Amino acid sequence: MKIIIYGNGAMAKVVYSYAKRSMDVCGFTVDDSCIKQNDFCGLPLVPFSKVEYQFSPEIYKMIIAVGFIDMNELREKKYQEAKSKGYQFTSYIHESVLIHEDVFIDENCIILDYVSIHPGSRIGHGTFISSNTNIGHDCQIEHSNWINSGVAIAGGCHVGPSCFFGVNASVGHGVHIAKQTFIAANTFISKDTQEGKVYLSEVGQQLKMKSKAFLKFSSAMS
Template sequence: MSSRPDAPLPEVLLYGNGQIARMLFHFMRPTHRVAAFTVDRALITDPAYEGVPIVPFEEIESLYPPGRYPMIIAVGFVDMNRIRAARYAAAKGKGYRFINYIHPSVVIHDNLKLGENTVLLDHVSVHPGTSIGNSTFICSNTNIGHGCRIGDNCWINAGVAIAGETTIGANTFIGINAAIGDNLQVAEACYIGASTLITRNTAPEEVYVSASGERFPLPSDRFLKFIERPRT
């Protein structure tokens, strides 16, 4: 992108009209101009979204031709990421190119292999030698170690830590603040819940969740007095 302050922003089409689309729209505003949103006709309830036209996906190529406008798919992890993967494939079938959105705070190493239609939000750290597939969404403050292989259509939530040389299979979901050990194989379509520690290989479609925090039998003001240390 040009460094001139008056240079026009590159235009992009954004598939989606839910919370993820809204979030990504606001992340992208400093660096891109969203020319239009698009979703399936049955999902449209208003002619505009966030002040931008929303166009039926069934006719998007006639109004915003693929030769001029690239696209990015802003859909969450619904149906273990399969909806996002299906919309990506459908748009690709219409001839669209895809961009990646990489927040300016992310450091990109020369030997990082990155697919298309992939999102890296703010303060993601990806160490050298890692590869990330197509249509994968990586949320804020995630750390991915050296030599990792992240498959297509994954969703990695905020604060996740993945140690070096680990493989994450396609369509896998990893919840907020989860931790994955080094040199592991997390198979495809696994669900790793929030704050869950993975220390061994997994099989396809397995689910790992950690216990929720327990309620302490005191109200908060009494609890603070209970744990308060005497001052010396």
């Protein structure tokens, strides 16, 4: 399978590093205004306005590898634009991910190593799931979500489109996460969220005590 990656940033570099082990990645494309050189990671980098002439949609499939800019709207926009050019899409799923027979993963998804997706769950198109993440049974994850490393989503949850989950965020059983919800790192969600809202746990507090003194104090208290 011949693949073109949309993107020339950190996300595209990460996806290429993973995908090149099992896919035939032939080049990159990005908006004309973002091109400063003609190659990326040693492969051709072509303007998106002309990509179909160098990499025909009849031969090449595409993966959109951009971050969560504008709450994932940029990734969805480029997906739709590439689709209008006639491109089909594939998903990158690391070989360590067990795909149960009743799990559905749509196109243009990126799922990195050691992600656990339990039976009955569905992952919408254009969703990024980073390493060591757990998706519980019978979850419905809609399109264009960004789920960082260490996230745990309990069974029976519904995640609307274009949400962001920070590192080690977690969601209780059966919770509905509304469209474009931002859940910061280490935040636990136990109730349904509201569309477009931010949920942030209290950040780590700096104590006046020095680290060595605190270690001695905590040891004495144990």
